[in-house]
Amino acid sequence: MKFNISEREGRVRPDGMAKVTGDLKYLTDLTFPNMLHGKILRSSYPHANIVSIKTERAEQLPGVAVVITHKDVPGMNRFGIIFPDQPVFCEDKVRYMGDAIAAVAAESEAIAYEALALIEVVYEELPVIDDPKKALAKDAPKLHPSGNILHRATFKNGDVSKAFDDCFTVVEETYELPRQMHAYLETEGGVIVPKEDGSITVYAGTQHGFKDRFQLARILAKPEHEIRIISSPMGGSFGGKDELNIQPYGAILALVTGRPVKVHHTRKESVWAGLKRHPMRITMKTGASKTGKIVAHEVRIIADTGAYATLGPAVLDFAVEHASGPYIIPNIDIEGLSVFTNNGVSGEFRGFGGNQITFALEGQINRLAEALGIDPIELRRKNIRKATDKGPLGQRIAPSNGALEVLESINALCMKQKEKQKQEPCSKWKRKGTGMALAMHGGGLGFGRLDSAGGRLALNHEGKIEIAFGFEECGQGLLAVIENIVIKEIGCSQNDLKIVIGDTALVPVSGSSTASRGTSIVWQSVQRMKEPFTQKICKRVSQLLSIPENELILGENGLWRVNGKHPCMTYKQLAQEMKDGSPLVVYTNFHFPTTPDAVIGGHYLYTFGGVKVEVEVDLLTGKVKVTDLDHVIAAGPVISPNGYRGQIEGGGVMSLGYTLMEEAKMEGGRYVTENFDTYLIPGIADIPFHTNVQAIEALYKDDSHGPRGVGEIGTIAITPAIVNAIHDAIGHWVQHLPVSSEEILEAIEVRRMLEWT
């Protein structure tokens, strides 16, 4: 387990000690005096009309404070980050098993559950649309007034049909990707605390506190300033807590009862109601010339977005954008449909549509290489983008040579692996194989989307250098990123610093803690703020001590005179001096770097990743085990080595699960799996002990955008790389995930790979 960069100065992440001692209070750990417990009644059917809802018996149960339904929603009875189409409480119709009908606040959780059982709902069942194919049928019932297509996204360039005619080889394949569960260890939850003046504080995890505030204001018919969102820390999110979950229910219950209300999903409730990764069916037809120049690429994507929109449209746009990845293909025709069904809601999930589309794309490249008899790395080399080429939607992007650099590093690792494999004896019942794949991933929300960024830097009254961002700590290590950047750029020490995040009452607007944007924004914000802040502070001290400004620098514990042996004024002293004066504070506000070309959703800053993987296929059981794993990542300078490596390793294993183990299977609109006994995520015995992460830190010359976020890039290339390695081991191409042992066994039998067959 190697990494080419080691932790600097032995610094540990700011939230570390509280996490390893169990002292950290997650928002679901909080209790308040006089607190009630809230529980939500979800639908009994995936698709039905609601004939009647009777709550009287539940209300009469001793210990029940209140039962609420759609009639109790003060404002708009809908939520959804972009398209608010999901009812807080259903009025007359349910569209999936996670739909909420009513909620209860009671003196204990047990009483709340007892009350839920007493709510009488009469349904009239409707035909269940449990597959996008059914939803797209001409006679399909409409799940929403506008029909069953949430979003259609296309991109065309050149003339595909003419180009296919001229191709030497064309490969066509359909890839099927499963519904994946985020499986954050902390399920959705928190406490909502009302105040006498009518305002509320919402202690509940989310990836964008201000967006929750905006949505809750609409639902509660309250001005935003009466809603405070405390959204950090979280026990994992991975996109899954980006949308509202328990907040509206807790908030209405708290406002109606005037008491704090805690709502915390059980795992089963989380599975039923929560977002998942979009299942997709992707058909790709890709053609190349005899020399291996890829000239035509036709892509059709059908995404099962479930019952409601959330960010389904943006996920599809992202998949369409990344359908040609880091390759330059002159003739392209891509069309994607995001389709409503009565399945669980699909939405935001680390990788954001990139995982599905890259699995298909890299599968195509490897199949083409095989068909052409060209080494897959050489085929990639022939078609890979150059540093200054345009982006995949024809938009201008920040130049980067990352794609080729990653490819060459992966090539070197593959050569080494082959040498190693030659020396290893071959087992009779096991076959080894090596695979590789590349990925390209856009950061930020993309062109045409509100992507505000910003931060605040101040010397506070306690004499701390206080840096504030409207971000959340989901576990990704944002606090360590902030600390490392500020210490390096400002010159202060760890002890001088106070970091403020995750509280709408205290932080500036920074945008969402999503889309691999956090690290970029922190770095760019500090670049913008450090000069004015340093100047301001030096000017003040210069006036106080009559030392020329240019002889003062910020350092550990205070301001130092150049060549001084100790600070000439500590930050504490300075804070004392300015107690009555105007505070030393600077702000920055900017838009996340965006392409100048008006291509909706098109990105500007991209990162690149590559994976080389070794698998062992058990010929007797059909099980596939990843035995060796190398990541190469080009995302600019590494800010926080443990965090960087952790994101790549952790993201890789999350997708190892996606490839080999995980499927949140639904039948007839109902989850077949509801907890970790049947939904298996990788455990420590499922992962390779030999994992390396190699960071390519150099940016293209004159790049001024700094380090990029790495929250997603490590999750993408691993899936096609594993499938490539399986093919290397047994000669079979998998096109349906997760890889099934039955399929592998059948492939082994067909090829007569066992001695007795």
Add this chain to the structure above:
Amino acid sequence: MDLNKADHVVSKMKEEFTLSFLVNGQKHELPVQASARLVDILREKVHLTGTKVSCGIGRCGACSVLLDGQLVNACLVMAYQVNGKSVLTIEGLGTDGNRNIQEAFLHEGGFQCGYCTSGMIMAVKALVDAVPNPTEEDIKEALSGNLCRCTGYGGIIRAVQRLANGNA
């Protein structure tokens, strides 16, 4: 199947008894139902929230504690089973000054969100108490009951190996 009914059948046995047990060396006497889950008692009655609940069915290990030195899932242990016994939770670990495991997790990136960490560290404690220099197989076996969704286990493995090498 109805989600709400199936998940929580309200117990008819509401009689309470006085549970007497040690938590992190401190004696507690609490009126609880015999079938109350240890994890709920720890979190709600003893107010130690370091022990987490994630799956509630003994699969994820987020609620791992030591019961008379044995690693258990506190969501599967009932009140009557801990009467007269001694429980060690994450809050009690390292109070004697030996924070080797925690230090190793801090320096090797053995956690991210931290929600599995309390349980994971207790499982590592059980491992190194029994096997001070664990092999790869030992580590896999000992930590197989503890799920982590963030780290991919790399940092956790490095932390255990650091302990074995005495670098904590």
